[in-house]
Amino acid sequence: MNWxxxxxxxxxxxxxxxxxxxxxxxxxxxxxxxFGSSLRKFNxxxxxxxxxxxxxxxxxxxxxxxxxxxxxxxxxxxxxxxFSDFGKLVYDKWVEYSxxxxxxxxxIHRCLLIISASFNESSSVYKDYYSRWLELRKxxxxxxLITNKVYLYLFSYLDKDAIGFNxxxxxxxxxxxxxxFASTVDWSSxxxxxxxxxxxxxxxxxxxxxxxYLSREGRSSMCIAMELFNxxxxxxETILTEIGITSPELDVLNNxxxxxxxxxxxxxxxxxxAPGTGKSHKVKEILKGKEARTERVTFxxxxxxxxxxxxxxxxxxxxxxxxxxxxxxxxxxxxxTNIYIDAWQNQFQDYFLVIEEINRGNCAEIFGxxxxxxxxxxxxxxxxxxxxxLTKELTKKGHNxxxxxxxxxxxxxxxxxxxxxxxxxLFPMDSAFKRRWDWEYIPICYTPIDDFKKKNESFDFKIDIxxxxxxxxxxxxxxxxxxxxxNNQSLGMDKCIGNYFIKPDTDKTISLNPFINKVIFYLWNDxxxxxxxxxxxxxxxxxxxxxxxxxxxxKIKELFDRIELKPIQxxxxxxxxxxxxxxxxxxxxxxx
Numbered sequence: 389m390n391w392x393x394x395x396x397x398x399x400x401x402x403x404x405x406x407x408x409x410x411x412x413x414x415x416x417x418x419x420x421x422x423f424g425s426s427l428r429k430f431n432x433x434x435x436x437x438x439x440x441x442x443x444x445x446x447x448x449x450x451x452x453x454x455x456x457x458x459x460x461x462x463x464x465x466x467x468x469x470x471f472s473d474f475g476k477l478v479y480d481k482w483v484e485y486s487x488x489x490x491x492x493x494x495x496i497h498r499c500l501l502i503i504s505a506s507f508n509e510s511s512s513v514y515k516d517y518y519s520r521w522l523e524l525r526k527x528x529x530x531x532x533l534i535t536n537k538v539y540l541y542l543f544s545y546l547d548k549d550a551i552g553f554n555x556x557x558x559x560x561x562x563x564x565x566x567x568x569f570a571s572t573v574d575w576s577s578x579x580x581x582x583x584x585x586x587x588x589x590x591x592x593x594x595x596x597x598x599x600x601y602l603s604r605e606g607r608s609s610m611c612i613a614m615e616l617f618n619x620x621x622x623x624x625e626t627i628l629t630e631i632g633i634t635s636p637e638l639d640v641l642n643n644x645x646x647x648x649x650x651x652x653x654x655x656x657x658x659x660x661x662a663p664g665t666g667k668s669h670k671v672k673e674i675l676k677g678k679e680a681r682t683e684r685v686t687f688x689x690x691x692x693x694x695x696x697x698x699x700x701x702x703x704x705x706x707x708x709x710x711x712x713x714x715x716x717x718x719x720x721x722x723x724x725t726n727i728y729i730d731a732w733q734n735q736f737q738d739y740f741l742v743i744e745e746i747n748r749g750n751c752a753e754i755f756g757x758x759x760x761x762x763x764x765x766x767x768x769x770x771x772x773x774x775x776x777x778l779t780k781e782l783t784k785k786g787h788n789x790x791x792x793x794x795x796x797x798x799x800x801x802x803x804x805x806x807x808x809x810x811x812x813x814l815f816p817m818d819s820a821f822k823r824r825w826d827w828e829y830i831p832i833c834y835t836p837i838d839d840f841k842k843k844n845e846s847f848d849f850k851i852d853i854x855x856x857x858x859x860x861x862x863x864x865x866x867x868x869x870x871x872x873x874x875n876n877q878s879l880g881m882d883k884c885i886g887n888y889f890i891k892p893d894t895d896k897t898i899s900l901n902p903f904i905n906k907v908i909f910y911l912w913n914d915x916x917x918x919x920x921x922x923x924x925x926x927x928x929x930x931x932x933x934x935x936x937x938x939x940x941x942x943k944i945k946e947l948f949d950r951i952e953l954k955p956i957q958x959x960x961x962x963x964x965x966x967x968x969x970x971x972x973x974x975x976x977x978x979x980x
Contacts (some may be wrong), residue, residue: 391559396581399553404578407552408590413597416548418556420464420517420540421610425454429606430498433459435490437479440471463513465902477505485644493509493637495605497644501615504648507737519735521614528566530615531630536571537608541601545594565790573598575689616645656762658746660807661830661883663910664889666808668744670830674804675740682740683727687749690814693756698722700775719773724758729781731801732789739801746805750815760796762803762824767794809882810914832886846887851898853944854937857955863900865889867951872923873915883915904933904940908947922950 399746407414427433435447436455446469448455459465464470464475471479483857506514524533524543533540539880544870547556560692575595579588590743601607612631617622624645659667675682693699698721707714721729724741727756731739751759760768778790805825830841836847849861869884890906892898926949934942948954 389564390570391564392574392577394562394564394568395555395558396578398553399551399558401584401587403550403553403555404586404590404594404887405586407545407548408586408593413545413593414548414555415544418520418543420520420544420549420614421607422458422513422517423460423604423606424458427455427458427462428496428604429492429609430502431490431492431495433462433464434479434482434498437464437471437475437644438489441479446470447537449490459659461513475506478502481505485640487640492605494640495609495643496612496616496631496633498745499610499638500616500641500644500648502632503613503617504644507867507971517610518614518617521611522618522735524620525615527564528569530627532566532569533611534608534631536569538573538598538601538610539569540823541598542573545598553853566623570667573691581980584855592684602753617648630751655826656803656805656824657826658805659828659830660809660862662832662884662886663808663810663885665830666886666888667808667830669888671742671804675742678738678740681730681737682742683723684742684744685723687746687751687754691749692753694722696724696754696837697756697758698725698777700773719777721777725777728789728795728798729778732782732797734801735798737800739798741801741803741806743803745808746815747807747811747815751817751821755821759821759824761795761797765796767796770795832869832884834862834959848891848896849898850896851903853900853903853941855941855945858897858955859948859953860956861892862887864948864951864953866909867953868923871949872921875917877916877922878919885910900936900940900944904936906942908933908944916975925946925950 401786414976423429432449436446436459440446446452446456446465456467456469456972458464459475460467460472463472464478466472466475466977478501482489482498485501487497487501503514503518506518511569512869524539527612528539532719543556546559573595575591578591582588612627616627621629628638628641659670661667683909685691700717701720702715703718703720704713705716706712727739727741731737757768758770760766769775775790775793778795782789783791833839833846836844838844844862847862851859851861851864865885869881873879873884874881885907889910890898890902910924912928928943933943
């Protein structure tokens with residue numbers, strides 16, 4: 389149904405009369421750009437700022453006071469006619485990418501660099517424009533908005549509270565789709581519906597004012613830039629084709645886009661492998677620099693839905709009348725709910741939830757029906773207590789994380805988890821839960837460079853048992869894993885020891901005590917305790933390794949001998965002998 393037929397009510401009539409009575413129509417809160425009477429797009433401002441940068445003097449064309457006011461509102465200039473910090477950052481970016489001042493063909497480029505800079509600096513105004521653009525895109529496609537620009541301006545005026553009515557918020561509450569909006573606004577139908585002279589005057593004023601903006605390119609350039617910023621690489625290529633931009637402008641724009649990270653889509657990934665393969669380290673590397681927007685939790689057998697999502701808990705509060713402390717039960721949100729709200733309230737930032745040892749908890753119980761959110765675009769109806777909390781934190785504050793009683797995972801919230809394959813018998817995951825995740829196996833690496841072309845830090849780890857020798861950690865796990873675990877059909881790779889199973893000292897040395905307490909205990913208790921093996925002597929108990937400095941040292945040396953692990957010095961001598969023998973054989977061949 390056409391949106392005008394739905395909004396043509398008495399409240400809208402009174403709103404039109406009230407707002408249309410002033411000499412200048414009041415704009416509402418839904419703005420998409422900073423442009424004013426002297427700043428209709430950034431190309432002229434670019435020329436003014438170039439002169440300011442070169443001479444230190446601000447000399448705009450037209451009325452100077454208005455230019456200062458408009459550029460200050462755009463956060464590019466201070467009232468004392470000097471660059472703001474944000475304005476200097478933006479101007480330097482324009483220079484860095486060789487954007488020619490005054491050339492209107494580079495307006496999208498300027499807007500894109502402004503949007504990008506706003507997420508690196510505290511420029512809330514452009515973040516607000518960006519959030520509103522995303523709000524529009526929930527209703528309309530990019531092509532519709534750029535082709536039918538009237539709506540880019542119309543909603544800026546309709547989002548105005550007057551006499552207790554806001555037309556734009558009313559339209560949003562109807563949950564309309566793009567098909568409910570024609571390519572043009574039928575202003576005459578509004579006048580026909582009300583048949584009121586005062587309404588006619590107001591409608592004519594709105595039509596004239598908005599039509600006067602349609603020839604301006606500033607707002608559409610800003611919206612194109614925001615769409616490019618919010619898109620992935622494939623989507624960007626489609627947009628550039630649709631808007632018909634060509635070289636040399638296309639080349640410069642592609643250079644900018646190459647340096648701007650595409651907005652990520654939500655993803656869920658589980659990193660799995662044997663104990664100590666570096667799963668948590670990999671996650672830490674991925675999230676380096678994003679710690680402030682990352683929450684971590686470790687699952688365990690006692691962890692449940694209330695611990696992860698939230699639940700009612702007794703809270704002590706002082707009664708405002710009696711002044712006495714009273715116990716009340718209130719919904720207390722937990723880690724998932726908190727980061728869900730944070731992500732929706734800050735849609736211009738990426739957020740990350742890290743779940744360590746995900747399979748040590750009962751995922752079906754912990755996630756409950758929330759696990760359905762892991763399907764992209766899927767919505768669920770939360771419990772009454774969670775719904776009440778989300779209403780307070782999101783709906784009443786203008787965010788979209790709880791619309792029509794439904795939750796939907798925000799596109800800037802990713803969930804990363806780690807899983808030891810040796811623990812998968814604790815709480816097996818069902819197939820419905822598993823298929824909602826991407827899976828990445830982290831292998832054990834026995835070479836100096838790993839599969840990701842990075843240095844294998846564990847390659848230099850040494851075991852020092854205080855017998856006058858040092859032993860290679862990498863050789864130790866290689867012999868244990870490949871010769872004694874992998875080839876045992878009842879064990880397999882799940883029980884192998886990973887590169888970072890134990891943390892060495894600062895000099896990359898693994899000393900006797902932690903080696904026995906962690907490595908030997910794991911091998912004896914979790915791997916070989918009930919298995920025939922050649923690692924431990926028959927009838928050996930873990931207590932046989934104590935006291936460590938006497939019995940432990942002897943037992944470790946005997947174990948190394950059984951698995952044929954030689955000291956590092958012996959390995960080097962053996963390698964040197966092999967090289968000398970090869971040289972001798974080569975020389976012998978030459979002499980003959």
